[in-house]
Each structure stands twice: as structure tokens, then as C-alpha cells.
Amino acid sequence: MVVSHARTNNSLFYYKCDNIEFLKGCGQLYTEFDDGVATRQINIINNDMYSSSSLHDWNEDVGFLLYDGHIDSLDLSDSVPITQLEFENKWQEGIVANKSQINYLKGDASLPLEEQTLIIHVVNILGKWGKGFVLSLSKQFPFAKNEYVKWSKDKETFGLGEVQFVCVDQQRATFVANMLAQHGVRKNDKDHTTYIDYDALRLCLRKVARFALINRLSIQMPKIGSGLAGGDWEEIEKIINEELIYYKIKCTVFEL
Structure with a gap:
């Protein structure tokens, strides 16, 4: 059995890629990493936005909506770091379009x-x-x-x-x-x-x-x-x- 307490979060990183290849075309990708794990992702293709924090979410145009893996196994050479504010502004657009x-x-x-x-x-x-x-x-x-x-x-x-x-x-x-x-x-x-x-x-x-x-x-x-x-x-x-x-x-x- 494991017991833990909430930690102070100073390990959040955000990246944006303007030319990511999805199943049915190219688009934009915004990703949040917490301690190296992809926790939230925004996928944009043909002006449609799909935001997700679940590995189960899938779309026929995009594919799976959240990366299942660690940041160390990703090639981020085509991505640029962005601020948390920039990510949150885009995330808010996505949750308005796809309300939970x-x-x-x-x-x-x-x-x-x-x-x-x-x-x-x-x-x-x-x-x-x-x-x-x-x-x-x-x-x-x-x-x-x-x-x-x-x-x-x-x-x-x-x-x-x-x-x-x-x-x-x-x-x-x-x-x-x-x-x-x-x-x-x-x-x-x-x-x-x-x-x-x-x-x-x-x-x-x-x-x-x-x-x-x-x-x-x-x-x-x-x-x-x-x-x-x-x-x-x-x-x-x-x-x-x-x-x-x-x-x-x-x-x-x-x-x-």
C-alpha cells in the first residue's frame, strides 16, 4: 500500500507545435507535461479544436487525443515552449467548444x-x-x-x-x-x-x-x-x- 501527500507543483511545462501530422491532415498541438507526463492536450485541425486529459479520448480526424508516454521519449525539436497562460487561454477555448x-x-x-x-x-x-x-x-x-x-x-x-x-x-x-x-x-x-x-x-x-x-x-x-x-x-x-x-x-x- 502507498501513502502520499500532495506535492508543491513546480514541474509543469508547456509546448506548442504548429505543424503536427494527424490522421487526416496537419494542425496544431498544445501539450501540458506534469513531471514529464503528458496530462492535458489540445489538438487543432481544420479550425476544429479537441481538448483532452484522458487516454481514452479518440477522434477519427486526429486519432488519440492525449499522448501516452513520457516527455523523454518525445522529439520536441519542432515544438516551442510556451507559457502556462498561453496554454490555459487555448484550453478555455476548447472546453467551451467541448463542455464536460x-x-x-x-x-x-x-x-x-x-x-x-x-x-x-x-x-x-x-x-x-x-x-x-x-x-x-x-x-x-x-x-x-x-x-x-x-x-x-x-x-x-x-x-x-x-x-x-x-x-x-x-x-x-x-x-x-x-x-x-x-x-x-x-x-x-x-x-x-x-x-x-x-x-x-x-x-x-x-x-x-x-x-x-x-x-x-x-x-x-x-x-x-x-x-x-x-x-x-x-x-x-x-x-x-x-x-x-x-x-x-x-x-x-x-x-x-
Whole structure:
């Protein structure tokens, strides 16, 4: 089993090629590399734009929309480095043309839909794991609970906005993200306090997005932060759209 924490990202590089050969002609290619791995790509041919962060995306004019490999195995002699801003401006054009959305399903978010899945949920800064979705999650993957409890004793890294990534099934590449975005815990049925910290949740989801992109993972979750944490789902959904869907990461929310 593998446990890691979100890293500070200083390994992002961007390249542009103006004369790339696709299946049905030449066009432009914009690629983002994170620690040498191609994480997002924009393919432009005949004024049509196809943006992707998934190895499964394919188009009959372009071919596969994301390079499956490491930057070291690429010939970038025809490419030029570009800024993150230039890439993001072009990416935003692409997501407007090919909008993604959250997939909603009924069921238990602790049961992975497929291999290469990241299950994300909100945990509190008190080190308490006891009610709600965590009961189902710890039944499926007790290692995720054990690592959270162990992490809660580390005062240097255990704080709002931090994320603990736990590999719970190496063979199926299944991970759990324990996201520290909740101040306290609900005391009783009459307690209507909002314990979710929206800023911390946003910061957690940014780290989740990078982890999912570089490890080629889809994401699934319960309606995070809107149950015992007392958050407003409309506000949380907006943050999910801005921090996960923006990157075209496959994202499924389970409703009981």
C-alpha cells in the first residue's frame, strides 16, 4: 500500500507545435507535461479544436487525443515552449467548444466503478472518523481510515487544505483521497453548523486534480461536504466544476 501527500507543483511545462501530422491532415498541438507526463492536450485541425486529459479520448480526424508516454521519449525539436497562460487561454477555448459535466449516479461511492479510480471525500481536522460516508468507505478499505488516524497525529502536515492520497488496491490502481476541509463534527440532529471550509475544499480539489491527471485516474465521490459537514451543495458543485471538470477529468457523484 502507498501513502502520499500532495506535492508543491513546480514541474509543469508547456509546448506548442504548429505543424503536427494527424490522421487526416496537419494542425496544431498544445501539450501540458506534469513531471514529464503528458496530462492535458489540445489538438487543432481544420479550425476544429479537441481538448483532452484522458487516454481514452479518440477522434477519427486526429486519432488519440492525449499522448501516452513520457516527455523523454518525445522529439520536441519542432515544438516551442510556451507559457502556462498561453496554454490555459487555448484550453478555455476548447472546453467551451467541448463542455464536460459531472455525472450523477445513485449508489455507494465507496465501490469503484472501474480500475484507475480516485475516491475522494472530506475529513475533519479533529482526527475523528465515525459517521456518514466514512462508515462505508472504511468497510471497503480499512487502510484508508488507519492512515487518516495516523496522519492526524502529525501536526506538521495535518491541516486544512491538505490531502492524503492512499493506495488501497495496487492491482486495480484504486486510491482514496482524504481531504482536510472540515473544521469539526456534527454534535446532534439539531446541530446545523456549517463545518465545511470552502476555501480549504477548493485547495484540496486543486491538489486532487493534479494527482488524478498525472496518474490517469477518474474521480468518484459522495456529495462531499453537504451532509454532516453542513455545506451548500450548489456552492460545492460550483467549486467541483471549477477545479475538476475544468480539467476534463471524468467525475462521478453518487447520491444515496
